[in-house]
Amino acid sequence: MSVVKTRSKRILVAGGAGFLGSHLCERLVSEGHEVLCVDNYFTGRRANVDRMHNHARFELMRHDVTFPLYVEVDEIYNLACPASPVHYQFDPVQTTKTSVHGAINMLGLAKRLRAKILQASTSEVYGDPTVHPQKESYWGNVNPVGFRACYDEGKRCAETLFFDYYRQHQLRIKVMRIFNTYGPRMHPNDGRVVSNFIVQALRNEPITIYGDGSQTRSFCYVDDLIDGMIRLMNSDDDMTGPVNIGNPNEFTIKELAEQVIALTGSRSELVYRELPQDDPTQRQPDISLARKGLGWEPTIELEEGLTKTIDYFDHLLKSDDYR
Template identity: 65%
Template sequence: MFRTKRILVTGGAGFLGSFLCDSLIADGHEVICLDNFHTGSRLNVHHLCDEPRFEIMRHDVTMPIHAEVDEIFNLACPASPVHYQTDPVQTVKTNVHGAINVLDLARRLKARVFQASTSEVYGNPLVHPQVESYAGNVNPIGHRACYDEGKRCAETLFFDFHRQYGLEIRVARIFNTYGPRMLPDDGRVVSNFIVQALRGDPLSIYGDGRQTRSFCFVDDLVRGFRALMDAPESVPMPINLGNPSEFTIRQLADLVIQMTGSRSIISHHPLPRDDPAQRRPDITRARQHLDWQPMIGLTEGLRRTIDYFEDRLSQGAPMRRIPARALPDASHRPQPVHANGGLA
């Protein structure tokens, strides 16, 4: 039987958090959106502000949290290299102190708590595709470590709270996700390529463009979040959430140029240090335990995302040019690299 819950979403005004808030409100729940608006935006949740079951709390997760809720989704942390490397110490604090504060609150309330972890915990993987049992290949002192190791430490805290205090936890390892409401200048590959193509600027490819990624449309990912949080049986293990179809960065660039009708050319730049060469999730656990898999194919997802950025441009929204030094995220499109990685 349906029961209305009061749910806290940290990072609720961000790209993923705002879509999660939409989904929870649509299902009749009460939502507290907690955000410090460092990378989140009030515009992402503006359409919810007249909803009586929606509340915004301006707060930083590195400080103790005071709220009375039934469940907690912890999504607070910049996810783009451009943003999380701007203040790496604060990124570590957000991941570690933030996890402690969220877990302390969940323990006090005896609430189920969800951690938005990341495929970056696998580092530059030596196992492909990545399965949850793989411990990863992470450089603990590299430029990406503030995020990679911060998320790994957050997972440690979640599982220690589960073992020591019996806390009900859910941990999702999120693979590259794209869609409307992405920041146009955050350095992630899909938003980079689309904005550059719409402006007629060269598309910035880092390295030779043969590195691969697997991208999941935001609607599919949020559906995975909900399925994992609502799973009736205990799920005290990480779950990969992402699209197992794998594409090269060059394939993604060619598709974006084709779909936007752009005359942009390709511009190559040095590959950033510790940038993973391959990234593709094994989603066997998600299929078995959650009956979940992505449903939205790349072409459909890109069309929705392109429409969003075209609308922003038509309204005169600021769309800063992506500097050549902006860090990439990676790839997508036409021919899958592996025979079983077909277009979903």
């Protein structure tokens, strides 16, 4: 399938002050679009979008997507939801509401405007997979009553809503499943493995590994992820997804820790803790569909991406802005 060329549009990014959202806003503004960034700042930060604050094509609005929003836009990217276990387990009921009510409100807005809408879903819909690597056709292995269910099942329900709006209302939808993404502007206290390891290494603190470190992840640098997201939004209408967007190169958690130590020159030692409930033992995307349908695949290897991310955190931890 071909990727459609874009004209200048007015685009809503829900969750636009977050890690991924801020990179998306910046990319869209650079491509000549008007961007309305909406965020309630639960995990997003104004500092992430400060560099665009006075840009003529950028607008920032404080709003919670669990409440309806009435604006005029051509496209909607729905990224609004805390994405790390530390944050989404802090208020699990609100996390579910953000995924479900937020999806309903964004879909309702898209229906009224006849706007195209993209849902930032997650590899967590696969749960602790029994199929490896994970294809979009795999239905997953999710614990619906566990500690992670507020996020996993919330995102699964959001996907259901998107496809029901597609079938019932002929809404133009895009659903992408994001695999572990990292890069500058990650929150230093979000509990995700890359940010955890880098912060601990830069402080020469023990690096905490949950389990024995043999569980695997596939890490995608943020620039690659944003490129895939925009390609999906700009693809033909019959390319609805879901589409896996991630880096298929697989690493163990211990390998990641050792690479972070080497790149930072840290004196940190590895310490091991009990693996949390329902933590997936393996995660690797099959990106055949993205390659064929979007002409997309990641280009930034882990060492290059980690080096850029380490540089970001090194400056952040030394700055007056760090809290």
